[in-house]
Amino acid sequence: MADPSMAFNLYVWFGNRGRPLVNHSGMLTLDNNGTLKIVRQGEDPMVIYTSPTKNIVGTLLDTGNFVLKELDFDGSTKRVLWQSFDYPMDTLLPGMRLGVNHKTGQTWSITSWLTTEIPDQGPFALEWDPKGRELIIKQRGVTYWKSGVLIDSQFENISPDVTSMYDFHIVSNQNEEYFYFSNKNQSLMSEWLLTFMGQFKDLRGPDIGRADNCYGYDNNGGCQELVQPVCRQRGDTFEIRSGYYVIGDSLRTNNSSLGISDCKAICWSNCNCVAFTSQFANDTGCGFWTGEFKAGQNNDFVSIYVLSSKPSHRVKVLGKCSAWVAHVGAKA
Secondary structure, eight states, X not given: OOOGGGOOOOOOOOTTTTOOOSSSOOEEEEOTTSEEEXXXXXXXXXXXXXXXXXXXXEEEOTTSOEEEEEEOTTSSEEEEEEEGGGSOOSEEOTTOOEEEETTTOOEEOEEEESSSSOOSEEEEEEEEETTTTEEEEEETTEEEEEOOOEETTEETTSOHHHHTTEEEEEEESSSEEEEEEEESSTTSOOOEEXXXXXXXXXXXXXXXXXXXXXXXXXXXXXXXXXXXXXXXXXXXXXXXXXXXXXXXXEEEEOOTTOOHHHHHHHHHHOTTEEEEEESSTTSOSEEEEESSOOOOBOSSOOEEEEEEOOGGGOOOOOSOOOOOOOOOOOOO
8 A cells, every 4th residue: 555645646637537548549539520539559539629620729828728729720729628627637837627517517626536546436526505605525425524715825724835826716606606726927837636545635745634533523624523323432543554464354445446445434323343454455345353452563455444443532442343334335
């Protein structure tokens, strides 16, 4: 399992997210009919966009936005037909929108990778709440973190060390409601990244938000309070241990649509679960442990997350716990 503190990448757009190529023959093309597609050897092309006109050009802007524009007869831009900024992944760049277009029904949000190696949509999403005027991070649809209301260019739960570097913009009318940011220093490039563990990071500076630290029992730092299992108490956390083993009853799932944060949520919600890890080398699938356990060094160097409780309410595990059945699944 990769070190979560190093879990970031610099890819800002994929034309085939969730549809990996089976070989290295893929090529992004814009054909004479105005169709943007990925062509690949031995397979049908992946169509990304089909233009209503043939007189178009594709341009990669300095902002990182890949734009398809319809040209007028004199070569000037007539209109923007399609842009990659409307289909972001896990990275928010200056000028990218978070919000909703009420006229078209399109929403703008960023979604984490599933793991450090798999860019499929992961468990965390960053959205803009136009009514609350705040940023929110959801895990599988459940709100875990909020930025607090934007007042006088400052979010309640985001450090001034971050906000002082940016200008924040809100657009609200009958057609659109969205948020975007810009750099005060236009010579710098910024990237806000949402990791597969739930960290919301400014790659130029400190963390913006830490949904990965939100267990649902308090509202510190923007965390949201959630209904808790009766066995989980304030201060309980999972601690990562590398090169350890756990002895006890185990349950494993081969569901490759689950990332390590999904495993964490499943283990937290079941009172018999005392530890978890990934099932596969690519950090998908889940392994859970219940019952009596102890940890000690081994030579496998497997990263395991073990429940750590405050001494005042530490869960005692004596003998084997009763068997439990986990419903394991990922919801979009």
